[in-house]
Amino acid sequence: MQKILEKINNRKWVFLVVFSVVFDLILEILNRVSVLETIIYIWEQPIGFICNVLIVFGTVAICMLFRRRIFVFTIVVVLWLASGITNAALISIRSTPFTAHDLTLLGAAIRIIDVYFNFIQLIFLAIAAVVVVAFLVWLFILITPCVSFLWPFSQPCM
Numbered sequence: 001m002q003k004i005l006e007k008i009n010n011r012k013w014v015f016l017v018v019f020s021v022v023f024d025l026i027l028e029i030l031n032r033v034s035v036l037e038t039i040i041y042i043w044e045q046p047i048g049f050i051c052n053v054l055i056v057f058g059t060v061a062i063c064m065l066f067r068r069r070i071f072v073f074t075i076v077v078v079l080w081l082a083s084g085i086t087n088a089a090l091i092s093i094r095s096t097p098f099t100a101h102d103l104t105l106l107g108a109a110i111r112i113i114d115v116y117f118n119f120i121q122l123i124f125l126a127i128a129a130v131v132v133v134a135f136l137v138w139l140f141i142l143i144t145p146c147v148s149f150l151w152p153f154s155q156p157c158m
Contacts, residue, residue: 012064016057016060016061016064017057019060020053020054020056020057020060021053023056023077023080024049024052024053024056025038026084027052027056027080027081027084028041028042028049028052030084030085030087030088031084031087031088031091031097033088033092056080059076059080060073060076060077062076063076068140068143070139070143071136071139071140071143074135074136074139075136078132078136083098086098090102093116
């Protein structure tokens with residue numbers, strides 16, 4: 001594990017670019033529910049795909065400003081993945097994407113959650129949330145913070 005982290009640390013910007021492209025591909029596949037539809041989208045609208053990659057890259061690049069880079073990176077990735085899965089679910093249910101307006105209606109959505117999910121699904125959703133939070137706590141404890149704030153000029157940690 002340590003050798004992998006050292007290799008990523010030496011090429012952290014390359015890693016972030018490659019990660020952004022791959023992660024945006026995953027989000028697009030979730031959004032379109034088809035690999036072929038995603039390829040067609042990338043072929044027909046490459047500028048839109050590049051803009052999406054840059055948005056993902058911008059959010060994960062901010063992680064490099066923190067001492068606990070891996071922890072913050074994981075939080076950002078979990079938030080992106082959660083919003084991507086939410087978007088895919090909403091598109092399949094109501095044919096409209098996940099927007100900021102949906103966040104303002106969160107209180108009303110919780111009151112009618114039993115319309116969309118049965119009891120077993122709610123239990124699995126709660127278990128998944130607990131597992132994610134436990135993983136983030138474990139990661140926070142496990143990964144030591146970087147000691148140098150001169151991160152572009154030194155390579156002490158990831």
